[in-house]
Amino acid sequence: MKVKLWKPMGMSVAALALGMSLIAGCGGKDATKDSAPSASGNQTEASADASSPAKAPVKVTFMNLWAKDSTENIAVTVRAELAKFKQENPDIVVVEESIGDQNAYYTKLKTLAASNDLPDIFISKGSELAMFAQNETVASLDDALGEDAAWKDGFLSTAFNDLSSGGHTYGVPFSMLATHVVYYNKQIFADAGFASFPKTWSELEDAIAKIKAKGITPIALGNKEQWVAESCVLSALGDRFTGTEWFTSINAKSGAKFTDPDFVKSLAALQNLAKAGAFNADLNSINNDQQKTLYFNGKAAMFMEGSWAIGAVSAAPKEIADNTEVAVLPSVEGGKGNARATSGGAGSGYAVGIKGYAAKKDAITKVLKAMSGESFAKSLAEKGEPAAFKVGEYDKSKVSPLSVKYAELASQLQFTPIYDSYLSPALTSVMNAGLQDLLIDAVSPEDLAKKIQAAYEKES
Amino acid sequence: MTVRMLLGKSGKLVFNAMMLAFSVACVFPIAWIVYSSLKTKDEFMLNSVSLPHRLQFHNYYKAFVDGKxxxxxxSSALNTVTTVVVVVFLSFCVAYALSRFRFKWRNGIYSYFIVGMLIPVYGLIVPLYLQFKQFGLYDKFYTLFLPYIAIRLPLPIFLLESFIRTVPxxxxxxxxxxxxxxxxLMTRILLPICKPAIATIVILTFLDTxxxxxxxxxxxxxxxxKTLPVGLTNFYGQFTSDYTTLMAAMVLSILPVMAVYLAFYKNIIQGMTAGAVKG
Amino acid sequence: MSRSSSLKITRVGLLGLLAPSVAIYTFVIIVPLALSFYYSLTDWVGGPTKNYIGFRNYSLLVHDSLFWHSFKNNMIILALTLIIQMSLAFLLTTLFMSKALRLKELHRTVIFFPVVLSAVVVGFVWQMIYSHDYGILNSILRSIGLESAIRPWLDDPKIVIYSVTVPLIWQYLGIPLMIFVSAVHGIPKDIYESCELDGCTGFKKARYITFPLIYDTIKVVVMLCISSNMLVFSHIYVMTGGGPGTSSMVMAQYAYKTSFGSMQLGYGSAVTIGMFVISFGIVLIFKRLAEVRV
Structure with missing residues (x-):
């Protein structure tokens, strides 16, 4: 046989060999390289004194949801504090990884969690944190907090609620947010004959009917991503009917049921709003950015979202921003809950992967303090963002008028649990999907309650 | 049914008009992201369909410089070019072997590669992460070469295999x-004949990677x-997104794909050097 | 096609051609797939313990109505795409050879444009088209007096799956088209010429020459169509998030949700493997059908 084969074969073998040697070569270097910090984010490698015999700096990894050039108040404040921290602690290097998109962020986080490879510090919602805690992939911070009473006691008393499970604290809060705030256009309400935001549920229904009659959508709702109706509406509305004890019992699995009449009533109330045409027709196919768009265009009289929307509303067209007031849902008839309450809490916090904690506890704790303590909280408050750490006097000159209004409102409110901060992600997803059906009358309140209860029972 | 048979002159006109409308529908989204990228954030928020009041290129600066x-x-260019080159080479080798020779495992290997087109990528993520950690392949400049090459191999193999089989x-x-x-034989005779198929492969592999x-x-x-699609997530905020900067970034990110498409599509159209294959 | 016996290759030569691809492919695709199958036999929820539970996840899966609902959605999308996209692509391919069509070069070029768009852009654009009050589609319907046909296209659970299929067909039409065109250009011109001399016209040309000669390519494209539509996820996710409720949920989203939402990695892996087995079954059925030459 004359056919010469060496050439193609040679080529592929060479390619393979090259690949393998690359892998092997670099794999070999890996061991030594691993302890050295890699440049990432806006952190540059700290130039530890080359002359001093001191040990190599400790590398603390920090994964967060804030894009590098993010202008969000929290991101800016955290980064400023980290820059300061770097100056003061040359022996600790914080290596950031930022992923801006929530879905992507949690996808990566859960992959790391499944491999017990969570970063030294990362941002996590309370519900995912409880899951990580159950899986023993995050460290309990009881010790670290217990060792520094001034730090621990500096936080608002309720700030740790969302971040604790099974009697242990797994997260350090940084800000306090309300997930339910009604942003309403007082001009549109005035035109419909309402000088202030309705005080009772029937008054609200009346207002909705009158606003609708004027051709304006009463409530802009963008529930495509499914969490808005639950987190920003139902968490507060549900509490009006059931009172907070009911949810405490649900969370403790001590008897309360989703099929309890009070909770079903709250679902019915939500569905009745939809049936009365309170929302835009495409409520399940637009997102929370687009619900604000409707409001900013003056096509809607109000929308419900968390306190994080203050920034966006302040930047809205002037006639809208100036006319915007904040409120919470009114009391409901026969409701067991406090009407001066809203769903809120820390929501998310800093958590610590268990893998690096034993060896780097001191460094990690130091970083946590820098990103949550007084100096951080003060500079956050000066930007108009409510911090989880108590702050004394601070400079209010740069705070937007709407933030001031919100601060005033929030000071009178009791914070009740945000459903999805406590319920497991699996249960939340059943509830969230069900609410979409509820809002288009594809399921009755009773049936949805049964469905949620079934998913709830499956877990215990 | 051919148009000529079915329709008269006016019918032809209607038909051409329909085609044109369809083509416009294909161009519109591109035009839309281009002009949206020239709007301000507030303008876009208020009306996402309207044309910009005043052209401003700030978003591009923001995306390219501030957004790094x-x-x-x-990174994307390095990964994509490497992947395309290696995939074309490897798939050509495999396709040649599968289409020209009879051997014991031939059908087995063919099906083995089919499998790869049917796997949801998210199902591989967790085990693959563990594997890469284990072998010290995590977070290296060559890390992405392996999965990119592997996941892109099946389609080119099928395309080329079926193409080579049509060559006598x-x-x-x-x-x-x-x-x-x-x-x-492979490089000097078969390869030029396979040019249209290879151009197709280059375009698809480039696009997907x-x-x-x-x-x-x-x-x-x-x-x-990190590659561009992951970089683009930087323009999403936790609660609000910066759409206009995102649009500018998207315009920039589709330019290379467009360029590759236009360059290689010509190759498809020009076709093979007619005559070489005539049986 | 003939695999002439005069073409021989040594074992080593064959190995050289195949081994590198098989090696990389095995490491990155098959090994994780096998691991995933192993996870599917456990009750893993992301923690340190994985208990072997045999095929219990699979027996749950068989009775999981949400999974079958997602499967049905995938089948609707697949069937529509196969029928509409394939025939459109074939029709356009033959049209590009006919003289009746003007501006061929332009059409050929721009039909591919949507392919390069990301799911986010496609989602955005089609929201603008479907939007209930301000959408282009409803405005057109209104202007031609078809008010009765106006629908909340993405908000009605009964039609949402069709509404999300249209953008998929539209966006990816360029791919089968490009592959067909490249295959057709591989057909020697003189075959057509001699056929034309015999009085063969457009339809016959397409039916008796183009179709049989690119039959193998069509099979590949159908395969591609099956695989991409069984795995479809992000476009629908961007447009509807799988909603309203779960009306437009597809299998890949369900697998993603179970694995990465609630970290039920054991069950999520079972969903992944289940999906894979079903897709493979469909491919096998298709292969059997395709053997009957038309």
């Missing part, structure tokens, strides 16, 4: 008679190794 898109560009085997035989080596998201998200963590 250039960094992701470099007598051609190979004749070449062998003349004393050509296998490698000569350029846009790949989950592997890049999970398998690397240094900023400098």
């Amino acid at each position: 898109m250039y960094q992701y560009f470099i 085997a007598e051609l190979d035989e004749a070449a062998h008679m003349d004393g050509a080596s296998t490698s000569y 350029w846009n790949e998201f989950p592997f890049s998200l999970v398998l690397v963590s240094q900023e400098s190794l």
Whole structure:
């Protein structure tokens, strides 16, 4: 046989060999390289004194949801504090990884969690944190907090609620947010004959009917991503009917049921709003950015979202921003809950992967303090963002008028649990999907309650 | 049914008008992201369909410089070009072997590669991460080469395999008679014939690799190794997104794909050097 | 096609051609797939313990109505795409050879444009088209007096799956088209010429020459169509998030949700493997059908 084969074969073998040697070569270097910090984010490698015999700096990894050039108040404040921290602690290097998109962020986080490879510090919602805690992939911070009473006691008393499970604290809060705030256009309400935001549920229904009659959508709702109706509406509305004890019992699995009449009533109330045409027709196919768009265009009289929307509303067209007031849902008839309450809490916090904690506890704790303590909280408050750490006097000159209004409102409110901060992600997803059906009358309140209860029972 | 048979002159006109409308529908989204990228954030918020009041290129500056898109560009380009070159080479080898020779495992290997087109990528993420960690392949400049090459292999193999089978085997035989080596036959005779198919493969592989998201998200963590689609998530905020900057970034990120498409599409159209294959 | 016996290759030569691809492919695709199958036999929820539970996840899966609902959605999308996209692509391919069509070069070029768009852009654009009050589609319907046909296209559970299929067909039409065109250009011109001399016209040309000669390519494209539509996820996710409720949920989203939402990695892996087995079954059925040459 004359056919010469060496050439193609040679080529592929060479390619393979090259690949393998690359892998092997670099794999070999890996061991030594691993302890050295890699440049990432806006952190540059700290130039530890080359002359001093001191040990190599400790590398603390920090994964967060804030894009590098993010202008969000929290991101800016955290980064400023980290820059300061770097100056003061040359022996600790914080290596950031930022992923801006929530879905992507949690996808990566859960992959790391499944491999017990969570970063030294990362941002996590309370519900995912409880899951990580159950899986023993995050460290309990009881010790670290217990060792520094001034730090621990500096936080608002309720700030740790969302971040604790099974009697242990797994997260350090940084800000306090309300997930339910009604942003309403007082001009549109005035035109419909309402000088202030309705005080009772029937008054609200009346207002909705009158606003609708004027051709304006009463409530802009963008529930495509499914969490808005639950987190920003139902968490507060549900509490009006059931009172907070009911949810405490649900969370403790001590008897309360989703099929309890009070909770079903709250679902019915939500569905009745939809049936009365309170929302835009495409409520399940637009997102929370687009619900604000409707409001900013003056096509809607109000929308419900968390306190994080203050920034966006302040930047809205002037006639809208100036006319915007904040409120919470009114009391409901026969409701067991406090009407001066809203769903809120820390929501998310800093958590610590268990893998690096034993060896780097001191460094990690130091970083946590820098990103949550007084100096951080003060500079956050000066930007108009409510911090989880108590702050004394601070400079209010740069705070937007709407933030001031919100601060005033929030000071009178009791914070009740945000459903999805406590319920497991699996249960939340059943509830969230069900609410979409509820809002288009594809399921009755009773049936949805049964469905949620079934998913709830499956877990215990 | 051909148009000529079915329709008269006016019918032809209507038909052409329909085609034109369809083409406009295909161009519109591109035009839309281009002009949206020239709007301000507030303008876009208020009306996402309208034309910009005043052209401003601030978003591009913001995307490219502030958002450090250039960094992701470099990484994406490195990964994509490597992947395309290696995939074309490897798939050509495999397709040649599968289409020209009979051997015991031939059908087995063929099906083995089919499998790869049916796997949801997210199902591979967790085990693959563990594997890469285990072998020290995590977060290196070459990390993404492996999954990118592997996941893109099946389609080119099928395309080329079916293409090479349409090329008469007598051609190979004749070449062998003349004393050509296998490698000569492959590179000098078969390869030019396969040009349209290879151009197709280049375009598709480039496109898919350029846009790949989950592997890049999970398998690397240094900023400098992340690719464009992951970089684009920087324009999403936790609660609000900066759409106009995102649009500008998207315009920049589709330019290379467009360029590759236009360059290689010509190759498809020009077709093979007619005559070489005539049986 | 003939695999002439005069073409021989040594074992080593064959190995050289195949081994590198098989090696990389095995490491990155098959090994994780096998691991995933192993996870599917456990009750893993992301923690340190994985208990072997045999095929219990699979027996749950068989009775999981949400999974079958997602499967049905995938089948609707697949069937529509196969029928509409394939025939459109074939029709356009033959049209590009006919003289009746003007501006061929332009059409050929721009039909591919949507392919390069990301799911986010496609989602955005089609929201603008479907939007209930301000959408282009409803405005057109209104202007031609078809008010009765106006629908909340993405908000009605009964039609949402069709509404999300249209953008998929539209966006990816360029791919089969490009592959067909490249295959057709591989057909020697003189075959058509001699056929034309015999009085063969457009339809016959397409039916008796183009179709049989690119039959293998069509099979590949159908395969591609099956695989991409069984795995479809992000476009629908961007447009509807799988909603309203779960009306437009597809299998890949369900697998993603179970694995990465609630970290039920054991069950999520079972969903993934289940999906894979079903897709493979469909491919096998298709292969059997395709053997009957038309």
